[in-house]
Amino acid sequence: MSAGTILAIACGAFYSFMFLSDSKVKIRTLTWACAGLIALATLCLLAAQSSFGDVPAHAAFGLASAGAIACAVAGGITITELYASLQPQPSANTSGQLWLVYWFVLPSLFWAPDRLGQAQSARDAHPQSSPLPKVELADPGTQDTWRLIHLHEGRGLLVRLGEKPEDRIFKLVDAKDIKFISYASLSPTAN
The missing domain is CATH 1.20.58 (Methane Monooxygenase Hydroxylase; Chain G, domain 1)
Structure with missing residues (x-):
């Protein structure tokens, strides 16, 4: 800025x-x-x-x-x-x-x-206003809403957002485990 x-x-x-x-x-x-x-x-x-x-x-x-x-x-x-x-x-x-x-x-x-x-x-x-794209994982047992932070060399860094910083969980996955990336969440009101 x-x-x-x-x-x-x-x-x-x-x-x-x-x-x-x-x-x-x-x-x-x-x-x-x-x-x-x-x-x-x-x-x-x-x-x-x-x-x-x-x-x-x-x-x-x-x-x-x-x-x-x-x-x-x-x-x-x-x-x-x-x-x-x-x-x-x-x-x-x-x-x-x-x-x-x-x-x-x-x-x-x-x-x-x-x-x-x-x-x-x-x-x-913040879970309600984050512009980070939503990610759907290939694992059908995963019901959590994950957000994509970064893709690099076949790996993706994901985060599950929470209201408080201590509620956030980060996850590193292979890119092949990502089924879908939704960029429709880039608007703060689209969530």
Whole structure:
């Protein structure tokens, strides 16, 4: 997800710089936009961590994605604010711009992608929202729902997902023992 984060930062910086250079917005407007995006990002990321109650894994991933994007765009806007404040102009520069980098750009580069990765991992490991393909084994006595993690050199790594990490069971099988792989489960709502 780091490429998506970098793209969101670049888009935030590009468009805010474009609007600022065309005199469509003032630095003060960018400051308020940045503050609003940071507030939105904070709410989304806290909600994704179940700070406001229990959140299903797929919803936590969506909230973390929205929070990461909002935080990254705010980081791009902050870069434009910093650049604009360093240009020769009648207004005085303050140390506030450096605090913006410290408090907003750094979290957009570290906290948001980390939280997004955690939410994606939780979504992928949850039995109801996992995008891992379902596997039917050739053994007719196997009634468990197995998910395919990886195929490599004629062997398949499977997992039986559980609500808790300690409920997960991993299994290594020969590829010939896999009767069917269902990719229809790639949608979180298809399960």
